[in-house]
Amino acid sequence: AQSVTQLGSHVSVSEGALVLLRCNYSSSVPPYLFWYVQYPNQGLQLLLKYTSAATLVKGINGFEAEFKKSETSFHLTKPSAHMSDAAEYFCAVSATGAQKLVFGQGTRLTINP
Amino acid sequence: KAGVTQTPRYLIKTRGQQVTLSCSPISGHRSVSWYQQTPGQGLQFLFEYFSETQRNKGNFPGRFSGRQFSNSRSEMNVSTLELGDSALYLCASSLSEWLSYNEQFFGPGTRLTVL
Numbered sequence: 143a144q145s146v147t148q149l150g151s152h153v154s155v156s157e158g159a160l161v162l163l164r165c166n167y168s169s170s171v172p173p174y175l176f177w178y179v180q181y182p183n184q185g186l187q188l189l190l191k192y193t194s195a196a197t198l199v200k201g202i203n204g205f206e207a208e209f210k211k212s213e214t215s216f217h218l219t220k221p222s223a224h225m226s227d228a229a230e231y232f233c234a235v236s237a238t239g240a241q242k243l244v245f246g247q248g249t250r251l252t253i254n255p
Numbered sequence: 256k257a258g259v260t261q262t263p264r265y266l267i268k269t270r271g272q273q274v275t276l277s278c279s280p281i282s283g284h285r286s287v288s289w290y291q292q293t294p295g296q297g298l299q300f301l302f303e304y305f306s307e308t309q310r311n312k313g314n315f316p317g318r319f320s321g322r323q324f325s326n327s328r329s330e331m332n333v334s335t336l337e338l339g340d341s342a343l344y345l346c347a348s349s350l351s352e353w354l355s356y357n358e359q360f361f362g363p364g365t366r367l368t369v370l
Contacts, residue, residue, distance in 0.1 A: 185361035185363045185364050187361070188360075232298065234298075241286050241288055241303045241305070241349055242288070242300045242303060242311050242313070243290075243300065245298035246297075248297060
């Protein structure tokens with residue numbers, strides 16, 4: 143069984159500051175890990191994915207995440223926050239071959255001017 | 256290429272009624288998954304269809320059902336609506352049968368309100 147824990151339901155940073163959104167996973171099999179972003183009244187958009195290739199994954203909009211097996215973590219970072227990054231972010235895990243995503247509870251990111 | 260489309264975008268029903276939501280996947284995608292999003296429970300997997308067969312099911316009561324047509328379009332049905340069924344229902348489509356990674360493309364969702 144897989145599960146995901148996102149630490150912090152709400153994160154607030156200043157424009158230009160580092161963004162760090164935390165995600166820890168639990169999986170009995172090698173996981174595939176994802177970060178999605180959701181803007182108000184919209185569906186989910188894939189930011190990046192880890193599929194057992196490189197442990198440092200680069201995604202869209204300047205985001206990246208590092209898979210750390212020893213820490214069972216997949217934290218999302220962005221060096222410099224932009225106002226347009228304000229949204230809700232979801233970490234998700236799935237097992238190989240399964241079309242079922244298990245999501246964390248989400249982290250709402252607020253950017254202060 | 257057009258994205259995943261869901262209709263209707265908004266729906267208001269009363270308790271006890273039933274509702275049908277529709278999802279058209281990206282052209283060529285054969286897998287369609289449904290998720291329920293609520294403030295309390297977050298995003299929860301409902302079921303997944305591939306080639307008209309339900310391949311995976313989440314932990315929801317039998318009032319929630321779905322189907323997939325030969326053109327990969329999918330519908331989900333909720334019977335005997337309860338207040339707690341108020342949610343954003345998201346549909347996602349995926350290209351391959353047994354993909355090495357499960358990149359799913361999400362539609363904008365259908366916002367269901369049960370009064």
